[in-house]
Amino acid sequence: MKTGEIWAGLGSSLASIMFLYTIFQQYLPYNLRNFLEKYIHKVTNYFNPYIEITVCEFTGERLKSNEAYTVIQAYLSTNSSKRAKRLKADIDKNTDCLALSMDDREEVTDDYKGAMLWWKSTKSTAKTQQFSFYPTSDEKRSYKLSFHKRYRQLVIDSYLNHVLKEGRAIGVSKRQRKLFMNNPSRNEDYRRIMWSHAVFDHPSSFQTLAMDPQKKKEIMDDLETFSKSKDYYAKIGKAWKRGYLLHGPPGTGKSTMIAAMANHLNYDVYDLELTSVKNNTELRKLLIETSNKAIIVIEDIDCSLDLTSQRTKKNEKEEEKNVVKKAKEEINSNENKVTLSGLLNFIDGLWSSCGGERLIVFTTNYVEKLDPALIRRGRMDKHIEMSYCGFEGFKVLAKNYLDIDFHILFETIEHLLLKTQITPADIAENLMPKTSNRDAETSLKNLIQALEIAK
Numbered sequence: 001m002k003t004g005e006i007w008a009g010l011g012s013s014l015a016s017i018m019f020l021y022t023i024f025q026q027y028l029p030y031n032l033r034n035f036l037e038k039y040i041h042k043v044t045n046y047f048n049p050y051i052e053i054t055v056c057e058f059t060g061e062r063l064k065s066n067e068a069y070t071v072i073q074a075y076l077s078t079n080s081s082k083r084a085k086r087l088k089a090d091i092d093k094n095t096d097c098l099a100l101s102m103d104d105r106e107e108v109t110d111d112y113k114g115a116m117l118w119w120k121s122t123k124s125t126a127k128t129q130q131f132s133f134y135p136t137s138d139e140k141r142s143y144k145l146s147f148h149k150r151y152r153q154l155v156i157d158s159y160l161n162h163v164l165k166e167g168r169a170i171g172v173s174k175r176q177r178k179l180f181m182n183n184p185s186r187n188e189d190y191r192r193i194m195w196s197h198a199v200f201d202h203p204s205s206f207q208t209l210a211m212d213p214q215k216k217k218e219i220m221d222d223l224e225t226f227s228k229s230k231d232y233y234a235k236i237g238k239a240w241k242r243g244y245l246l247h248g249p250p251g252t253g254k255s256t257m258i259a260a261m262a263n264h265l266n267y268d269v270y271d272l273e274l275t276s277v278k279n280n281t282e283l284r285k286l287l288i289e290t291s292n293k294a295i296i297v298i299e300d301i302d303c304s305l306d307l308t309s310q311r312t313k314k315n316e317k318e319e320e321k322n323v324v325k326k327a328k329e330e331i332n333s334n335e336n337k338v339t340l341s342g343l344l345n346f347i348d349g350l351w352s353s354c355g356g357e358r359l360i361v362f363t364t365n366y367v368e369k370l371d372p373a374l375i376r377r378g379r380m381d382k383h384i385e386m387s388y389c390g391f392e393g394f395k396v397l398a399k400n401y402l403d404i405d406f407h408i409l410f411e412t413i414e415h416l417l418l419k420t421q422i423t424p425a426d427i428a429e430n431l432m433p434k435t436s437n438r439d440a441e442t443s444l445k446n447l448i449q450a451l452e453i454a455k
């Protein structure tokens, strides 16, 4: 008799035993049934060449949602919509579109480096004793991955990482970005939600940003290099973050640039209002609650705190002023106790390295007012001056607002721009059509008039 036949014979006998057992199990005493089940399980496990990995939707005693489940769901989304026969559709909160995923107890296959793998979505309903008028949410969902035992090493060493990486990338590309604002601190409430958020949907892009094209390209390259440098930062032993200082007169596009940066990199934005932060401890708490792939923005840093004179030598008069100020501060001891050193710690202290891929952006109208310690390289790695509008910047605005690349009046405007300091915000206002018939010539004439006056 051949070995194959022996195995086949064994298999069919086992199947018959199992069949008989399922029929007669109810007549067996409880203890015997328990004993038999244990051994039947062992025997079937021995003959079963397939390995299973289960990932539940919720884990732990407190049933926290399991990130691995979400990542796998994202990973399987493309595969399921192509291969599964039974799909379910839900509104995706992030994209506000219908998202397809495989239905409960549905199965899809995946090929990876020649190995065949099966993903099955399972659902079990826990039996609760409690009576309720409302539908109970005791459904437990999970994904089960099955594969032949000869692929064990491939799955553990490589496939699972591949699923994690791909799933995360799909999740990031589909997510809707958020704009977070820190909530003002009131009294000691440890359950307080530190950040509120809204959907970030700003239309600004580098394409519509009016500035010197070379400078613009340099910034875009810098951002892209940063976002791809995870391994490089790890190699040189630096936390994966970068500081940008945007300075320039009002209306030159600092806030617009931040939105363009966020859109370019697909990052969330945390708009940190320092004056509502009670003290350094709270600042730290806010920091650790930020996510990766985010821009933390502190606008008008010079107005947010008295960060200007703390490290410079003060003359006596200033010293006197400070005594009065200190007394006032003590009275309002609950207010504004974020200090320069607290902020420096925020930027480059140990806490700043929790997580990664974060930009910190400061904006100011008066760069000279800031303490040099705050803006030195390493903290604010890149200083970007946003300045008055040049001819190249004007051309971008003309394209944005009037949809023209050239006009006979451009030459006059170029001459006038050389002699006038005008912000992109002012130019934009003049180019904006005032009537419903968007006549480019009238808008350009308006601008020329404004430039003549400004000159």
Ligand SMILES: Nc1ncnc2c1ncn2[C@@H]1O[C@H](COP(=O)(O)OP(=O)(O)OP(=O)(O)O)[C@@H](O)[C@H]1O
Pocket (backbone or CB within 6 Å): 208, 209, 210, 211, 248, 249, 250, 251, 252, 253, 254, 255, 256, 257, 364, 365, 386, 423, 424, 425, 426, 428
């Ligand atoms: N460089 C620019 N490119 C395109 N639009 C711009 C630019 N600068 C300003 N604008 C336009 O002007 C408006 C105001 O600009 P923005 O708020 O970015 O200026 P800001 O430098 O942040 O000013 P502030 O210092 O007062 O905060 C924007 O809504 C935008 O429409």
Ligand SMILES: [Mg+2]
Pocket (backbone or CB within 6 Å): 254, 255, 256, 299, 363
């Ligand atoms: Mg601004």
